[in-house]
Each structure stands twice: as C-alpha cells, then as structure tokens.
Amino acid sequence: MVTGAAGSGITMTFRERNIPAVAKGTGFWHVPTGIKYSHETQELLKVMMQESKLTSFQQRHLTNCMKRGDPLPVHCNPTSSREPQVPKCVSPPKAFISIGPYGRPHLRPAQNCQAGDAYMREKFRPQPTRDLEKEKERLQNILATGKDKKMKKPQKQPVKVEEEVPELDRFDELVNEIQDRQKFLAEMEGLGQGKLYHGMILTEISQKLHEMELIDKQRSTELKDAMAKSFNIGNKPDPQSTEGDQ
Known part of the structure; x- marks a missing residue:
C-alpha cells in the first residue's frame, strides 16, 4: 500500500509540471532536410x-x-555532376606453377637441365707462385732478428734521353779531313819520310780546298791563308786549275 501511494505521488508531480509537447517531425532524431x-x-x-x-x-x-x-557541393565538374571514377589498381599477374595430379610440381627433363650452364665446371686458374728463395730469406730474418725485413722494390732507372748530335756540315767535314792529312804529314816528317808523301798530301789538300771554295768562298779563302802559313805554300797555283787551263 505504501508503495502504491508513493508511485501515485511521483506521477502527480510529473503531470503538474508545465512541459511543452514535442511536435511531430522535430527533435533530436528529426533533422530538417531543406x-x-x-x-x-x-x-x-x-x-x-x-x-x-x-x-x-x-x-x-x-x-x-x-x-x-x-x-x-564542395566539388563540381564543369560538364557533368558525376564524380570521376578512380582507375582500379591492377595487380601484377601472379606466377603460375603447374602442379601435377598428385600435388607435386613437374620436374624438368634431364636434357633441359644439361642444356644450361648448371653442369659446367669452372676452369682451374692457378694463382701466381711465390719465390721460394725470397721466402726462405724472409723466414731467416724473422728468426734471427724477430722482424720482418721488407724487401725493397727495385727502383726504376730513369730513361736516358739520347742527345741529338748535330750533323756536321760538309765544309766542316772537309776541314777535319785537311787537319787529318796535316797530322799524317807531320808524323811522316818526324820519321824522315816526309818527302815521299809531301806531294800527294798537298794534292789532296788542294782538292779539298777547291771543293770548300765552291761551298763557301769567304771561309775557304780564310782557310787557304792559314794553310799557306802552316805549309809555307804562298800563292802557288792549284794543280787542278793549271791542268784545267792546259
């Protein structure tokens, strides 16, 4: 009985309050669409x-x-209201392995296996051999001194550049030949045989002087004067020139 009275009292208090009724189509779950x-x-x-x-x-x-x-709308296409379709990602094709009826992959035949390089052996390539004598000396140095004596590498010798010897001029060659004949004649005179070779040497020297005159007249005249003083010739005519006049 007490419980019933209490419940009726609570109901009366809610009814006595002036709470406006909620209209249809409104409220929390009815959001206006427009x-x-x-x-x-x-x-x-x-x-x-x-x-x-x-x-x-x-x-x-x-x-x-x-x-x-x-x-x-946030986005609007210029010609159509449809949203552009995003291309689907195409996954790469998966590798297909053929499996036999018994659930095992097929084995390759022997001919296909031998056709490749799987059965090819690598050629033996020997490594460079070491000098045994040098290794013995190295071990002896280690045992004697306790240190590894490093072998000095041979130094490269500098390449000698050959000096170019200037070629002698024909005029200079003739001067050297005349000087050789002068030395030979002086040696023969020292031996007492100068009379035997005097005429022959003078003839050869005159021939050389004539050739030098054709090459360089000024230098040949200077050399003639020096030769005349050494041989005491003076202004004797050349044998060839006299023969040519005859």
Whole structure:
C-alpha cells in the first residue's frame, strides 16, 4: 500500500509540471532536410559565380541546389555532376606453377637441365707462385732478428734521353779531313819520310780546298791563308786549275 501511494505521488508531480509537447517531425532524431537561403545569400553566390568564371552547367547546378535547399557541393565538374571514377589498381599477374595430379610440381627433363650452364665446371686458374728463395730469406730474418725485413722494390732507372748530335756540315767535314792529312804529314816528317808523301798530301789538300771554295768562298779563302802559313805554300797555283787551263 505504501508503495502504491508513493508511485501515485511521483506521477502527480510529473503531470503538474508545465512541459511543452514535442511536435511531430522535430527533435533530436528529426533533422530538417531543406536549407532556406536568404535573398542576400543568393545574390552574393550569383556574384561570386560570375567572378569565378564558372561554366553554365556549374552555375545551373549551384542554382538548383539553392532552390532545393541542398547543401552546396564542395566539388563540381564543369560538364557533368558525376564524380570521376578512380582507375582500379591492377595487380601484377601472379606466377603460375603447374602442379601435377598428385600435388607435386613437374620436374624438368634431364636434357633441359644439361642444356644450361648448371653442369659446367669452372676452369682451374692457378694463382701466381711465390719465390721460394725470397721466402726462405724472409723466414731467416724473422728468426734471427724477430722482424720482418721488407724487401725493397727495385727502383726504376730513369730513361736516358739520347742527345741529338748535330750533323756536321760538309765544309766542316772537309776541314777535319785537311787537319787529318796535316797530322799524317807531320808524323811522316818526324820519321824522315816526309818527302815521299809531301806531294800527294798537298794534292789532296788542294782538292779539298777547291771543293770548300765552291761551298763557301769567304771561309775557304780564310782557310787557304792559314794553310799557306802552316805549309809555307804562298800563292802557288792549284794543280787542278793549271791542268784545267792546259
């Protein structure tokens, strides 16, 4: 009985409160679907659409959204309202392994295996041999001194550059030949046989002087004067010139 009285008291207190009733189609679970855009907002959107240079399709689509009270889209394609389809990622083809009826992969025949390089042996390549004598000396040095005496590498000798000997001029060669004959005649005179070779040597020297005169007349005259003083010849005529006059 007490419980019933208490329950009826609680009910009376709720009824006595003045709480307005919730209308149908409203409340937390009933969100209004349409949005009413004011006239100023619509005019502002029109101006913005003109300034942004939207296509006629985009302007028409946004105008219809405002008339219906739909929220404005974030993106709008210039020619179609459909969203572009993203291409699907194509996975690479999986490697297919043929399996026999007994659940085992097929084995390759022996001919296919032997056709490759799997059965080819590598050729033996010997390593460079060491000098045994040098190794013995190295071990002896280690046992005697306890240190490994490093072998000095032979130093490369500098390549000798041959000096180019200047070729003698024909005039200089003739001068050397005359000097050789002078020495020979002096040796023969020292031995007391100068009379035997005197005429022959003078003839050869005169021939050399004539050839030198054809090459360089000025130098030949200077050499003739020096030869005349050494042989005491003076201004004797050349044998060849006298023969030519005859």
